[in-house]
Amino acid sequence: xxxxxxxxxxxxxxxxxxxxxxxxxxxxxxxxxxxxxxxxxxxxxxxxxxxxxxxxxxxxxxxxxxxxxxxxxxxxxxxxxxxxxxxxxxxxxxxxxxxxxxxxxxxxxxxxxxxxxxxxxxxxxxxxxxxxxxxxxxxxxxxxxxxxxxxxxxxxxxxxxxxxxxxxxxxxxxxxxxxxxxxxxxxxxxxxxxxxxxxxxxxxxxxxxxxxxxxxxxxxxxxxxxxxxxxxxxxxxxxxxxxxxxxxxxxxxxxxxxxxxxxxxxxxxxxxxxxxxxxxxxxxxxxxxxxxxxxxxxxxxxxxxxxxxxxxxxxxxxxxxxxxxxxxxxxxxxxxxxxxxxxxxxxxxxxxxxxxxxxxxxxxxxxxxxxxxxxxxxxxxxxxxxxxxxxxxxxxxxxxxxxxxxxxxxxxxxxxxxxxxxxxxxxxxxxxxxxxxxxxxxxxxxxxxxxxxxxxxxxx
DNA sequence: TGAAATGTTGGGGCG
DNA sequence: ACGCCCCAACATTTC
Numbered sequence: 001x002x003x004x005x006x007x008x009x010x011x012x013x014x015x016x017x018x019x020x021x022x023x024x025x026x027x028x029x030x031x032x033x034x035x036x037x038x039x040x041x042x043x044x045x046x047x048x049x050x051x052x053x054x055x056x057x058x059x060x061x062x063x064x065x066x067x068x069x070x071x072x073x074x075x076x077x078x079x080x081x082x083x084x085x086x087x088x089x090x091x092x093x094x095x096x097x098x099x100x101x102x103x104x105x106x107x108x109x110x111x112x113x114x115x116x117x118x119x120x121x122x123x124x125x126x127x128x129x130x131x132x133x134x135x136x137x138x139x140x141x142x143x144x145x146x147x148x149x150x151x152x153x154x155x156x157x158x159x160x161x162x163x164x165x166x167x168x169x170x171x172x173x174x175x176x177x178x179x180x181x182x183x184x185x186x187x188x189x190x191x192x193x194x195x196x197x198x199x200x201x202x203x204x205x206x207x208x209x210x211x212x213x214x215x216x217x218x219x220x221x222x223x224x225x226x227x228x229x230x231x232x233x234x235x236x237x238x239x240x241x242x243x244x245x246x247x248x249x250x251x252x253x254x255x256x257x258x259x260x261x262x263x264x265x266x267x268x269x270x271x272x273x274x275x276x277x278x279x280x281x282x283x284x285x286x287x288x289x290x291x292x293x294x295x296x297x298x299x300x301x302x303x304x305x306x307x308x309x310x311x312x313x314x315x316x317x318x319x320x321x322x323x324x325x326x327x328x329x330x331x332x333x334x335x336x337x338x339x340x341x342x343x344x345x346x347x348x349x350x351x352x353x354x355x356x357x358x359x360x361x362x363x364x365x366x367x368x369x370x371x372x373x374x375x376x377x378x379x380x381x382x383x384x385x386x387x388x389x390x391x392x393x394x395x396x397x398x399x400x401x402x403x404x405x406x407x408x409x410x411x412x413x414x415x416x417x418x419x420x421x422x423x424x425x426x427x428x429x430x431x432x433x434x435x436x437x438x439x440x441x442x443x444x445x446x447x448x449x450x451x452x453x454x455x456x457x458x459x460x
Numbered sequence: 461t462g463a464a465a466t467g468t469t470g471g472g473g474c475g
Numbered sequence: 476a477c478g479c480c481c482c483a484a485c486a487t488t489t490c
Contacts, residue, residue: 386490387490388489388490389490390490446490450490453490454490
């Protein structure tokens with residue numbers, strides 16, 4: 001029997017992996033291709049590369065337990081994959097689908113080439129509860145509002161049951177591979193990832209899920225508390241496909257039917273919603289869905305943007321979030337909204353700038369989620385918060401980090417500020433000298449944002 | 461998955 | 476006892 005290639009991309013796992021399962025009927029070649037040529041502007045960011053390195057190492061170890069290994073190749077996948085098929089005499093290539101516009105184009109082209117060469121291709125759904133084209137409005141169009149999308153998903157019939165890892169895998173020997181260390185995916189000088197508190201890989205993805213299931217009942221409210229451990233922290237594992245949404249879905253439903261469980265499932269729904277939005281609107285990372293926003297008078301200030309990225313805005317909850325992002329490669333979701341709102345509304349800086357920063361610094365950076373959520377905060381996206389819905393970071397801080405534990409953890413300059421001033425240290429009797437004054441007056445920033453929005457409305 | 465401005469109500473102090 | 480005013484507290488509207 002001729003070999004089959006399982007081309008792994010955002011599905012770095014053995015269990016519930018339909019592409020791997022199909023290929024494992026043959027002598028098996030598992031390959032990952034590092035392709036910096038195809039994605040264009042969305043070349044993988046630094047934090048993503050860190051995660052990828054460790055996840056590939058974990059996957060390789062798991063394959064070695066089964067007597068195989070992970071083959072690493074570098075270059076444009078459009079050339080690399082057909083070349084590998086040719087080199088190994090493979091008769092089948094399988095993969096689980098990706099939904100980024102460049103990936104869809106790439107995979108379509110590769111499928112054509114392979115088919116022309118007489119190699120069979122099978123693609124699968126390994127990353128979503130349902131394919132983007134499987135959930136549509138009554139008129140057969142994609143949803144642009146979350147709630148009807150979610151209702152349609154819930155009434156879709158049950159999500160497919162996850163599969164176990166293939167019991168037997170026989171690997172084809174002697175396939176040349178790059179060495180992971182040579183890919184230079186890890187940072188050096190400075191090692192900005194030394195504070196990353198993550199363990200990539202399929203095993204830990206499942207550990208994280210089962211640890212989280214114990215907190216599910218409290219999720220509905222605890223998820224909003226950055227000072228607590230109320231969220232699942234599954235987002236990077238999900239992005240890299242170390243665990244599938246189907247596995248999560250069924251684990252949650254088997255365990256609980258609390259309102260916490262329902263709220264959490266809805267977050268899986270938002271992930272699906274964002275990814276299908278990108279699939280149906282390939283320009284989502286660049287063009288506002290609401291075209292009126294093309295004319296929005298954005299401010300340009302590298303100085304303010306830089307202060308935002310470094311966690312030096314002088315606004316505690318925002319700085320804590322931005323420093324958490326820099327130190328750990330992740331930010332609590334509630335704080336993402338607050339920090340994004342400040343950048344877009346109070347500072348008036350284009351959501352593109354925030355999107356790019358998150359793309360580079362988040363371990364869970366995902367093109368669809370990132371674009372859809374930045375547009376959501378900016379008020380120009382699908383089902384978006386109206387532009388005039390402006391977060392007040394002081395009130396948000398007081399509400400969701402009431403004792404300031406989160407702020408103090410990431411902004412040590414504020415450790416000694418009394419609780420009642422922790423979210424507005426500028427009002428404290430003696431503000432710490434080593435913490436910046438706010439770069440924007442929140443009341444004035446709000447008025448400026450509303451004025452800019454009014455000018456947009458007058459034009460259209 | 462807001463916040464601020466504005467409107468309404470009702471209890472209590474006080475002449 | 477009564478009317479008047481003040482102002483929380485809550486509700487509604489507006490941005």
